[in-house]
Amino acid sequence: MNKVGIVSYGSYIPKYRISVEEIAHIWGEDATELKNQLQVPKKSVLGLDEDVVTMAVESARNAVNLWDGDPKLIGAIYVGSESHPYAVKPTATIVSEALPTGKEIMAADLEFACKAGTAGMQMCFGLVKSDMINYGLAIGSDDSQAKPSDPLEYTAAAGSAAILIGREGIIAELEGTYSVTSDTPDFWRREGATYPSHGQRFTGKPAYFQHSIDATKGMMNQLQTNPSDYDYVVFHQPNTKFPLSVAKMLGFTKEQVELSLVCRHIGNTYSASSMLGLNRILEKASSGERILMTSYGSGAGSDSFSFMVTDKIEELQAYPFDIEYYIKRTIDINYGLYTRYKGLLK
Amino acid sequence: MEPPKIWREKRQRYLALGISCKKCGKRSFPLSEYCPYCGTNDVEEYRLAETGKILYFTNVSMASNEMAFNAPYCLGIIELNDGIKVTGQIIDCDYKDLKNGMEVKMVFRILARDGHEGLIKYGFKFTSI
Amino acid sequence: MRMNGKNVFVIGTGLTKFGEFYDRDSTSLATEALNAAINDAKIDRSSIKSAYFGFMISNSSPHSAFSSKCLRECNVSIPFTRVEAGNASGAAAFHQAYISLASGIHDCVAVIGSEKLSDFVKNGTIEKILGSTIDYQWEYEIGATLTSLYAMITKAHMREFHTTMEQLASVPVKNHKNGKENPHAQFRREIPLDRFLSAKRISDPIGRFDLATHCDGSSALILVSEDYLERNNGIKNKIPILSSEHSSDVLTLHHRESLTEFKSTVTAAKKAFTKVGIEPTDIAVAEVHDSFPISEILAIEDLGFFEKGEGGKATEAGLTQLNSKISVNPSGGLKARGDPFGATGIAQIVEIVEQLRGRADKRQVSEVEYGLTHNIMGTGALAYVNIFGQEEMEQ
Numbered sequence A: 001m002n003k004v005g006i007v008s009y010g011s012y013i014p015k016y017r018i019s020v021e022e023i024a025h026i027w028g029e030d031a032t033e034l035k036n037q038l039q040v041p042k043k044s045v046l047g048l049d050e051d052v053v054t055m056a057v058e059s060a061r062n063a064v065n066l067w068d069g070d071p072k073l074i075g076a077i078y079v080g081s082e083s084h085p086y087a088v089k090p091t092a093t094i095v096s097e098a099l100p101t102g103k104e105i106m107a108a109d110l111e112f113a114c115k116a117g118t119a120g121m122q123m124c125f126g127l128v129k130s131d132m133i134n135y136g137l138a139i140g141s142d143d144s145q146a147k148p149s150d151p152l153e154y155t156a157a158a159g160s161a162a163i164l165i166g167r168e169g170i171i172a173e174l175e176g177t178y179s180v181t182s183d184t185p186d187f188w189r190r191e192g193a194t195y196p197s198h199g200q201r202f203t204g205k206p207a208y209f210q211h212s213i214d215a216t217k218g219m220m221n222q223l224q225t226n227p228s229d230y231d232y233v234v235f236h237q238p239n240t241k242f243p244l245s246v247a248k249m250l251g252f253t254k255e256q257v258e259l260s261l262v263c264r265h266i267g268n269t270y271s272a273s274s275m276l277g278l279n280r281i282l283e284k285a286s287s288g289e290r291i292l293m294t295s296y297g298s299g300a301g302s303d304s305f306s307f308m309v310t311d312k313i314e315e316l317q318a319y320p321f322d323i324e325y326y327i328k329r330t331i332d333i334n335y336g337l338y339t340r341y342k343g344l345l346k
Numbered sequence B: 001m002e003p004p005k006i007w008r009e010k011r012q013r014y015l016a017l018g019i020s021c022k023k024c025g026k027r028s029f030p031l032s033e034y035c036p037y038c039g040t041n042d043v044e045e046y047r048l049a050e051t052g053k054i055l056y057f058t059n060v061s062m063a064s065n066e067m068a069f070n071a072p073y074c075l076g077i078i079e080l081n082d083g084i085k086v087t088g089q090i091i092d093c094d095y096k097d098l099k100n101g102m103e104v105k106m107v108f109r110i111l112a113r114d115g116h117e118g119l120i121k122y123g124f125k126f127t128s129i
Numbered sequence C: 001m002r003m004n005g006k007n008v009f010v011i012g013t014g015l016t017k018f019g020e021f022y023d024r025d026s027t028s029l030a031t032e033a034l035n036a037a038i039n040d041a042k043i044d045r046s047s048i049k050s051a052y053f054g055f056m057i058s059n060s061s062p063h064s065a066f067s068s069k070c071l072r073e074c075n076v077s078i079p080f081t082r083v084e085a086g087n088a089s090g091a092a093a094f095h096q097a098y099i100s101l102a103s104g105i106h107d108c109v110a111v112i113g114s115e116k117l118s119d120f121v122k123n124g125t126i127e128k129i130l131g132s133t134i135d136y137q138w139e140y141e142i143g144a145t146l147t148s149l150y151a152m153i154t155k156a157h158m159r160e161f162h163t164t165m166e167q168l169a170s171v172p173v174k175n176h177k178n179g180k181e182n183p184h185a186q187f188r189r190e191i192p193l194d195r196f197l198s199a200k201r202i203s204d205p206i207g208r209f210d211l212a213t214h215c216d217g218s219s220a221l222i223l224v225s226e227d228y229l230e231r232n233n234g235i236k237n238k239i240p241i242l243s244s245e246h247s248s249d250v251l252t253l254h255h256r257e258s259l260t261e262f263k264s265t266v267t268a269a270k271k272a273f274t275k276v277g278i279e280p281t282d283i284a285v286a287e288v289h290d291s292f293p294i295s296e297i298l299a300i301e302d303l304g305f306f307e308k309g310e311g312g313k314a315t316e317a318g319l320t321q322l323n324s325k326i327s328v329n330p331s332g333g334l335k336a337r338g339d340p341f342g343a344t345g346i347a348q349i350v351e352i353v354e355q356l357r358g359r360a361d362k363r364q365v366s367e368v369e370y371g372l373t374h375n376i377m378g379t380g381a382l383a384y385v386n387i388f389g390q391e392e393m394e395q
């Protein structure tokens, strides 16, 4: 069988941050309690001249620059997001021109709440494995929306992750992928609605936890692996507590999940969330280490992946614009500025 | 913001393209069919260096309609590492922190939005490294 | 020296008050100015063979309608041409009219400059209009405004020549002092230095009150060639145009080697002085393009009145005040008179002609032999320099 895997990766996180204290102060909530609960002290906020497209381009360019290959070899681009700036006019077309790839490329925007980016990864794996393309680029990029005063407001953040998939120069080989899908109304946004709605506690047990557990167990069962076979595990990160809890339920240790928790620094980046977690691991992992990743998208479904890190990884780890770089460069803003940046002032 | 113009200029704005002259060897910005130094049309597309330094800078608080969403913003003349100079916004920074000679990197951003229903114009800007 | 064609003279001037006239349109203003110029020239209006209109944007009506309406109301049925060179459209129209006379094609023409900028009340509209005087694609659409480019020019001058904020502010202080005596000026009051220094910076180091205001106004001239004068005896108060020069520089600031010298001004001035055979020190009075404080400082340096880098010090020392070393902008300049783009270049000429005729009243410069006007587009991509002399002067 043809080998297929990740050949490069790129991340982007905007510079602005708002703290839980700032938001809690507006709504008269207890910041300390919220921080204990969510374990997200601040979240990233998009600049006034940024959107899902600009973030997708930045992360894609980082992936291509790190790879140092010819972007014209890329045969497919899929951008997963729930906040594409155009309802009709694909983000993927703009990313393609901005890299630039060639014109002979498959492209589409995907939507599956927070797992549209990993759905794109699966499409790319399939296309490469079936020899339809040489390289495929999957991007998760989101300017997460949350209704003011909604609990989501404390975590809904912005960021983008790009994963370049191919069969040559693999840094993390795909061992298997497994998905589960069910019609679960835990979180939704109707066409034309500005903010998503959700089922409060219902988003937890039957939604996030059940799907993450089912997909991860299914994948391990398929590969005959156990949690102890993995060096790192990544889950979707709506807050920091959920991935820690689901890891524990599945028998993973805190140490296995800790490195992936980008959420702890920037909040929930929706489609980019689990992919940024994966990128953080790729930045640090060594040859022979194994990574398990399970995304979650409301509505609902989970995609689980198992990767084996190869000896090529070292060549793709010294890059100035890594997640650490983006986590460290920050400008704190207050709620007043936040309302302007989020377009809340009409 | 008319679609044909946005479409015609997109590659130049996204990729910061100039030309490299095959006859006199000079590079120039923006993209042109003829070399402004020697007049030949034996030129090829050239993508400008992505990093450079600030030569001159100021801030803009009274901006045009389409760019007011972003104001106040910083603006400068940047000398790229290949010697080519361009004008660009310097974003994600406080005006008082800018200095002449500061190193900057090209990034992809929104230049203008045509209201809530029109097109979005993307292009290059700069940010401190 | 006849290689430059026929001698050309200004024989009539007309000027409206500059300011905000919400109840009047371009036609109304232009008609007032042209009628005034015709009356001043004391000629039969049927003598005028052609009209040159200089304006950057007309108000709500298209240009042909505006020009045509103006001529109809002035009862002249002649061909007309619109000349556009951004905010130097007035000087550009004058230059084209001059060429038509010097070449012998016409012997009497009218030049009209007009602009109606108070119609554009929405934020950002004037910035967009002025965007077409700079590199629209790679400056304006990138986020630059004319003001921001001048801010960088100002900083460059401050860096290279240690020009101070006080020196810069002494330009509008002086121009407002002059404008106080000009009945056509939009602002007729002095503004203290501190007011400029303490204002909010709109593009650092340019403050809110440093810009010339974009207003309404019209100006007009009647020009004739020597042929006309030969056939019509008794034309009085004719002021010879000793030279009318036009030069350019690359449009985009980032393509220039220096931000502290406008090559177009330097070149146009050199050509003009060479043609007349005089030195910058021979100029007693000049109307220069002071759209920003740094504009006037660059102008008085690039025109050769002061050494490069000395413009700020000279202005602060009072050397450009009325009846000092050289009287710069006795009208109040763009700053105090107001800047209706197309009308400005011609209003500058009106001022110099009135100075040479000795009719400038309280702002009259004594012993004027030569006067100069200087009008530029944007950041100096185009510059127009004209030198005028006394009536009896041989050309």
Ligand SMILES: [Zn+2]
Binding pocket: B021, B022, B023, B024, B025, B026, B035, B036, B037, B038, B039, B040
């Ligand atoms: Zn060449």
